[in-house]
Amino acid sequence: MTDQNHTNLTQQQVRERIATRLASRHRKEKIFRGFGIASIAFGVLAVLVLFTDIISKGSSAFVQSQIQLQVNYDPVELGIDKVDQESLAWANFDGVIRAALRERFPEATSRSEKRELYSLVSSGAGFYLRERLKNDPALLGQSETVWVNADDDVDTYVKSLSKSKDGFLGRTSEQKAVWINTLRDSGELKKRFNKTFFTNGDSREPEQAGIRAALVGSLLTMLVTLALSFPIGVAAAIYLEEFAPKNRWTDLIEVNINNLAAVPSIVFGLLGLAIFINFFELPRSAPLVGGLVLTLMTLPTIIISSRASLKSVPPSIREAAMGMGASRMQVVLHHVLPLAMPGMLTGAIIGMAQALGETAPLLMIGMVAFIVDVPHGVTDPSTVLPVQIFLWADSPERAFVERTSAAIMVLLAVLITMNTCAVWLRKKLERRW
Amino acid sequence: MQTPTLFALLLLLILVAYGTGFSRAIGAARSRGGIRSLASLPSYYGVHTALWCGLPALVILGVWLAFDDAIIRALVLGGVADRPESLSGQNLLYAQIQNLAAGNLVGESTPQLSAAAAHLNSLRNSGQWLQTALILILAVGLGAYALMRVTPELRAREKVEKVLRAILLMCACAAIFTTVGILMSVLFESLRFFQAVPVSEFLFGLHWSPQMAMRADQVGSSGAFGAVPLFTGTLMVSAIAMLVAVPVGLMSAIYLAEYASNRVRSFAKPLIEILAGVPTVVYGFFAALTVAPFIRDLAQSVGLEASSESALAAGLVMGVMIIPFISSLSDDVINAVPQSLRDGALGLGSTRSETVRKVVIPAALPGIVGGVLLAVSRAIGETMIVVMAAGLAANLTANPLESVTTVTVQIVTLLVGDQEFDSPKTLAAFALGLMLFVSTLILNFIALHVVKKYREQYD
Numbered sequence: 001m002t003d004q005n006h007t008n009l010t011q012q013q014v015r016e017r018i019a020t021r022l023a024s025r026h027r028k029e030k031i032f033r034g035f036g037i038a039s040i041a042f043g044v045l046a047v048l049v050l051f052t053d054i055i056s057k058g059s060s061a062f063v064q065s066q067i068q069l070q071v072n073y074d075p076v077e078l079g080i081d082k083v084d085q086e087s088l089a090w091a092n093f094d095g096v097i098r099a100a101l102r103e104r105f106p107e108a109t110s111r112s113e114k115r116e117l118y119s120l121v122s123s124g125a126g127f128y129l130r131e132r133l134k135n136d137p138a139l140l141g142q143s144e145t146v147w148v149n150a151d152d153d154v155d156t157y158v159k160s161l162s163k164s165k166d167g168f169l170g171r172t173s174e175q176k177a178v179w180i181n182t183l184r185d186s187g188e189l190k191k192r193f194n195k196t197f198f199t200n201g202d203s204r205e206p207e208q209a210g211i212r213a214a215l216v217g218s219l220l221t222m223l224v225t226l227a228l229s230f231p232i233g234v235a236a237a238i239y240l241e242e243f244a245p246k247n248r249w250t251d252l253i254e255v256n257i258n259n260l261a262a263v264p265s266i267v268f269g270l271l272g273l274a275i276f277i278n279f280f281e282l283p284r285s286a287p288l289v290g291g292l293v294l295t296l297m298t299l300p301t302i303i304i305s306s307r308a309s310l311k312s313v314p315p316s317i318r319e320a321a322m323g324m325g326a327s328r329m330q331v332v333l334h335h336v337l338p339l340a341m342p343g344m345l346t347g348a349i350i351g352m353a354q355a356l357g358e359t360a361p362l363l364m365i366g367m368v369a370f371i372v373d374v375p376h377g378v379t380d381p382s383t384v385l386p387v388q389i390f391l392w393a394d395s396p397e398r399a400f401v402e403r404t405s406a407a408i409m410v411l412l413a414v415l416i417t418m419n420t421c422a423v424w425l426r427k428k429l430e431r432r433w
Numbered sequence: 434m435q436t437p438t439l440f441a442l443l444l445l446l447i448l449v450a451y452g453t454g455f456s457r458a459i460g461a462a463r464s465r466g467g468i469r470s471l472a473s474l475p476s477y478y479g480v481h482t483a484l485w486c487g488l489p490a491l492v493i494l495g496v497w498l499a500f501d502d503a504i505i506r507a508l509v510l511g512g513v514a515d516r517p518e519s520l521s522g523q524n525l526l527y528a529q530i531q532n533l534a535a536g537n538l539v540g541e542s543t544p545q546l547s548a549a550a551a552h553l554n555s556l557r558n559s560g561q562w563l564q565t566a567l568i569l570i571l572a573v574g575l576g577a578y579a580l581m582r583v584t585p586e587l588r589a590r591e592k593v594e595k596v597l598r599a600i601l602l603m604c605a606c607a608a609i610f611t612t613v614g615i616l617m618s619v620l621f622e623s624l625r626f627f628q629a630v631p632v633s634e635f636l637f638g639l640h641w642s643p644q645m646a647m648r649a650d651q652v653g654s655s656g657a658f659g660a661v662p663l664f665t666g667t668l669m670v671s672a673i674a675m676l677v678a679v680p681v682g683l684m685s686a687i688y689l690a691e692y693a694s695n696r697v698r699s700f701a702k703p704l705i706e707i708l709a710g711v712p713t714v715v716y717g718f719f720a721a722l723t724v725a726p727f728i729r730d731l732a733q734s735v736g737l738e739a740s741s742e743s744a745l746a747a748g749l750v751m752g753v754m755i756i757p758f759i760s761s762l763s764d765d766v767i768n769a770v771p772q773s774l775r776d777g778a779l780g781l782g783s784t785r786s787e788t789v790r791k792v793v794i795p796a797a798l799p800g801i802v803g804g805v806l807l808a809v810s811r812a813i814g815e816t817m818i819v820v821m822a823a824g825l826a827a828n829l830t831a832n833p834l835e836s837v838t839t840v841t842v843q844i845v846t847l848l849v850g851d852q853e854f855d856s857p858k859t860l861a862a863f864a865l866g867l868m869l870f871v872s873t874l875i876l877n878f879i880a881l882h883v884v885k886k887y888r889e890q891y892d
Contacts, residue, residue, distance in 0.1 A: 025784050032786035036688025039681045043705040043760070046753045050711070053723050235604035243598060244605070256608040262807065262877040263870060264814025266841050267615060270866040273848065274618030281502060296611050303608070329594040357712030360816035360841070363849050386714040386817075393718045393821060401722065408715050419710055 054412070058405025064194035064207065065150040065158045067121060067183060069100040072143045073133060083137035091133075093126035097148070104188075105179060116176055122149040124208045149196065150189065152206040152399035154180055158191065159402075170398060197406065201372040202388065206399035209392070211407050213374045217287060217367070217382030218356060224291020224378055225298060225355050230348050232295075233302030234337075237344075240303070241310040242332050261300035268297050269364025277365055284366040285381035293365060294355040301354060305347025309340040342429030349422040353415050359386040385411050436498065439565055443494070443572060447487040450576040454482025457583045465585060473590035481589040484596055486576030490568050497567075501560055509553045513545065619870060622863035629857040630658045635864060637661060641827035641838075643847060643858045658861055660868070662827035666744065666837035670819060671812040673748025673833060674755055678812075679805055681752075682759030689760075690767040691789055709757035717821030720750035725822055732834055739834035742824035748833065751818050755808050762807065766800030767793060799883050806880035810873040816841040840865045 077095050080087040101117050102108065108117045125148035132146065133139050150158070157172045157180060172180070183189035200210030236257075244250040272293035276282045282289050313336050321331040362368070367383050368391065375382035383391075385407060392404040458478035462468045468475055506527055510516055517523055533542055533550035542550075583589075627635070638659015685705060689698050725746035732739035739745070770793050778788040794801070824836035825846060847862040 025787070029784045029786045032789070033688070033692055036684050036692055039684035040688055040693075040701050040705070042681050043685055043708065043756055044701065046756070047704055047707055050708075050715075050719055050753075053719060054715070057722075232604045232607055235601045236607060239598075239601035239605040243601060250605075253605050253608055256612050258881065259874060259877055260608055260611055262810055262873055263615070264811075264816065264841070264873055266814065266816045266844055267619070267866050267870050270844070270848075270863060271611075271615045271618050274622060274863070275614050280499065296607075299607060299611070327590065327594060329597060353710065357710075357714070359712065359714040360820075360845065363845055368849055386712050389714050389718060390817065390821065393714075393721060404718060408718060411712060412715065415710055415712070416707075 051412075054405050054408050058402055058407075058409045060159050061197060061402040061406035062194050063191040064196060065155040066147040066190055066192050067150050067154075068145060068147050068188040068190075069097065069121075070103065070143060070145055071096050071100045071129065073129075073139050073141060074099070075141060078140075080140075083133060083140055088130055088134055091130065093129040096129060097121055097125055113175070116173060117179065119151055120154055120176065120179060122151050122207045123205060124203075125149060147190075147192070149207050152397065155207060156399050158184070158189065197403065201374060202370055202383070202391070203372065206395075206397050206403055209400070209403055211385060211388060211410060213371050214383050214385045214388035214407070215410075216374050217290075217371065218384040218386075220287035220375060220378050220382065221290040221294065221362075221384055222352055222356060224287055225294040226348070226352060228291065228295040229298045229302055229351065229355075233299050233348075233351075234306050234344055236299075236303050237306030237310060238332060238337070241307050242336070243328070257300050257303055260296075261304070264360075265297060265358055266360040266364065268293050269361030271296070272361060272365045283379050283381075285369050285371075285383075286379045287367075287375065287382055288378040289365050290362050290367050290384065291378065293361045294358060297358065297361065298351040298355045301351040302344075302347055305350070306340070306344045309343030309347065310336060312343065313339050339431075342425065346422045346426045346429075349418055349425070353418040353422075356384075356418070357386060357411070357415060359384075359390055362387055363390070435561075436564075439494070439568060443487065443490055443568065446569075446572050446576065447483045450486035450579070451479040451483040453580055454583055455479035457482075457580060458585075458589075461583065461585050471585050472588045473593075477589040477593050478583050478587070480593050481587075482576060482579045482583065484593065485579030486572050488596070489575055490572040493571060494564070494568050497564055501564070505553065505556045505560060508556060509549055512552055513549050615870060619863050619867045622860050623867045626857055626860035626864045629860070634658060635660050639829060641843070643843075643861055656857060658857065660840075660865065662829045663838060663840045663843055663865065664868075665829060666823070666827070667813055667839040667841070669744050669831070669833065669837055670748045670751065670823060670839055671809060673745060674751035674812045674815075675805070675809060677749055677752025678755035678759050678808060682756045682808075683763050683801065685756070685760045686763035686767060687789055687794075690764055691785060691793070705760055706757050708753060709761075711754070713754065713815065713817040714821070716750050716754050717817040717819075720746050720818055720822035724750055728834075737834060740824065740836040742822065742826075742836040743834045744823060744837045745833040747819050747822040750822060751812055751815055754815070754818065755812060758811060759804055759808050762804030763797070763801055766797045766804065769800065770796045799886070803880040803884035806876050806883070810876040810880070813876075814841065814869060814873050816845060820845050840869055844869075 073096065075081055077099055078091040078093070079095075080091045098114075098118050101120065102114070105117055108114050128148055129146070132144075153171050154176075156170060157177065161184075180189065196208060197210045199212055200208055201213035203209040240250065240254065244253075272289060276289045276292055277284055282292075317335055317339065318331050321335045322328075326334070362384055366381075368387055369381060369383065370391075371381060371383045373380075389404055389407050389411065392400045392407065455475050455478060458471060458475040459468065462471050462475070471478075509530060510523060510527060513526070516526060530546060530549045530553055533546055534553045635658055638657065639661050640657040640659045641662050642657040685701075689702060693701065721742075725741055725743060728743055728746050728749075729739045729741055774792050774796060775788055778792045779785070783791070819839045819842050823839060823842055825838050825842065826836045827838050827843075828835055830837065844862045844865050847859060847865075
């Protein structure tokens with residue numbers, strides 16, 4: 001009886017304990033799984049927040065406020081009597097613009113009011129008029145209606161009106177806001193596609209700043225990088241994978257390549273500065289040096305991915321070719337290399353995308369200067385898109401924020417396109433053995 | 434003749450050499466009953482001739498281009514009486530001579546400078562013609578020599594393949610050359626820096642203020658090069674980054690490897706890896722203009738005071754950047770654990786999380802540790818995020834809400850802009866670069882060693 005009671009009690013306790021522990025373990029299982037889901041969610045959220053922030057800041061930069069003016073190409077106002085190269089250089093187009101503004105708002109009479117009025121229009125508007133007169137000399141003495149870029153403060157204010165009723169005045173005065181709203185109501189101030197952003201180089205004025213010079217600089221730098229790193233990387237991979245004897249020397253090479261992949265990019269910048277610019281005296285700020293530095297940085301990536309591609313070609317291909325009497329070099333060049341080339345190209349594209357986004361080493365070699373002109377060759381001073389982003393991010397003017405974000409959108413679009421092409425090529429060209 | 438034109442002409446000669454070599458081989462074979470009598474395929478004879486024609490000429494041209502400017506400069510300055518002794522003085526003088534020679538100098542110039550400019554121009558012209566003559570004679574001569582050697586008995590394929598193999602080896606050694614270049618440039622400049630600043634002051638000094646007088650007679654800061662605040666700043670930002678990246682990255686990898694369905698994996702994995710493809714300058718912009726103000730406002734709302742360039746902002750964003758790095762490395766390591774270990778644990782009644790925590794993670798721990806060390810190395814070497822989001826104040830502090838500066842920030846700050854190359858202020862960047870290189874190399878070495886040593890148990 002006592003034993004029976006004890007056994008019953010024990011069984012009861014055991015059953016309860018089992019149920020309790022099992023529930024506890026299931027709860028831990030759920031919590032653990034929840035942590036995993038939370039981590040994934042954090043990563044996805046980070047992507048979404050980052051992209052949302054960039055796009056919300058930058059999308060407005062693709063439109064530009066423009067003001068319609070009735071301008072009179074008055075020879076007296078311009079100070080010229082004929083249209084030729086020299087006259088155009090000296091003509092007073094700003095005076096023509098100011099006359100048009102005074103005619104539109106005659107109520108501005110005091111000196112300070114006039115200065116306020118003149119600042120509605122971008123300081124680069126005169127260049128636009130010069131181009132029009134240059135293209136059509138018959139305009140001299142005539143009037144015409146033109147659209148010119150508004151100043152960046154005006155642009156900022158107009159864009160803020162679409163978000164809230166009162167808008168963000170910033171440096172815009174109340175009087176200026178009245179004029180702006182008058183122009184908006186009468187249809188003489190509109191938002192148009194910002195062509196300037198894609199056709200201009202850098203500028204101290206946000207409304208005149210564009211990414212063309214930086215894009216061309218990036219393109220030239222990428223051309224140099226690709227022309228050097230791909231042949232060298234593929235050749236190195238072929239040697240290490242197909243010809244290298246297994247000894248301490250080749251082990252040293254492999255360790256070196258792996259180590260180079262982990263070296264901070266700024267150290268490559270120091271290398272570029274000390275060796276290419278200081279020792280070899282190559283031109284500073286040039287895509288040639290930028291390409292060389294990025295080549296050294298990209299080489300490990302291309303070598304590693306190329307080796308993986310070569311390794312994925314089955315040995316039976318090699319053995320069949322050798323069975324036909326081909327030499328080792330012929331086996332590699334005629335059979336293994338063509339079959340591995342798709343993977344190598346994919347790796348090269350990823351390497352180029354990585355190099356395109358690189359910024360720190362290029363600061364070291366001087367590609368951080370104020371570049372207005374579009375470079376025409378690999379030895380012209382230039383900058384690259386990431387460095388342009390860096391420079392604009394450092395500018396105190398508010399209007400540069402949206403232009404910086406827009407440049408980032410362009411950069412990310414290019415990078416996503418490259419990586420998507422790489423993924424697509426990999427799937428399309430992939431072959432199973 | 435200009436160098437690009439010379440290059441183009443050289444390429445043309447190489448093509449001609451290939452064509453004539455090929456034709457000569459075909460011609461020699463015809464009299465012997467066809468190309469079967471040749472020791473190699475005809476194209477190898479063409480390549481052989483082209484290599485003889487082009488390779489030595491290209492090498493000599495490369496060497497010439499590398500050194501002719503230095504030689505011309507030495508000759509020009511050697512011809513100037515009472516030239517300055519200092520390097521910067523000579524640089525300035527040579528720049529004046531160059532501008533005069535190019536017609537860029539407006540205003541008065543001394544007869545001595547004019548003579549030097551004329552000397553420079555004549556040397557350049559002579560050098561150009563000499564270069565052209567030498568290269569062309571070399572290319573044509575060696576090409577003709579190789580052409581004479583084209584006979585059916587010549588084993589052209591073997592010779593060509595030997596050259597190709599040597600070229601492949603040289604390309605593989607590019608990594609060695611790069612590492613040696615890094616070491617030489619950083620070490621050499623660092624040694625010059627340590628001649629002016631003691632090593633002990635650099636490594637253990639508590640004040641960093643590289644501003645110093647440009648001339649001996651100038652009143653100004655004497656400069657302080659104690660790098661401890663830079664080290665602590667770097668470590669703080671990196672630690673914050675790892676606190677974010679390691680838990681999120683590791684749990685992401687575990688979830689994707691052990692729990693996620695194929696559909697979830699195919700969606701989530703690429704999305705997280707997008708973070709790896711975003712340029713760091715974008716992260717820097719995001720950190721500086723969005724995260725840092727957010728943290729400052731958040732701190733103020735709870736009564737704390739935070740800098741606009743706090744270590745916390747830079748560290749958080751850097752952590753987000755490193756998440757995919759840890760996630761993908763951990764994923765590889767976890768998938769490398771044999772399935773039989775999991776099956777054994779599950780067979781004994783473990784839940785999936787118990788299997789992961791007690792079996793999979795211990796088995797994968799060496800690889801995970803290696804991946805984390807690589808991530809630390811990457812965080813320490815990160816530049817653009819901290820340049821844009823961290824500050825320039827070399828504070829010695831443990832408060833993440835304060836502004837700190839890092840090794841990489843100071844390297845950029847010291848070297849961007851116009852600097853005299855031999856002043857301690859500039860050379861300090863190379864000493865910092867040396868520290869960076871050595872520390873990341875050590876971390877990388879330890880990581881690879883850990884992975885290699887412990888991974889063997891399951892292979």
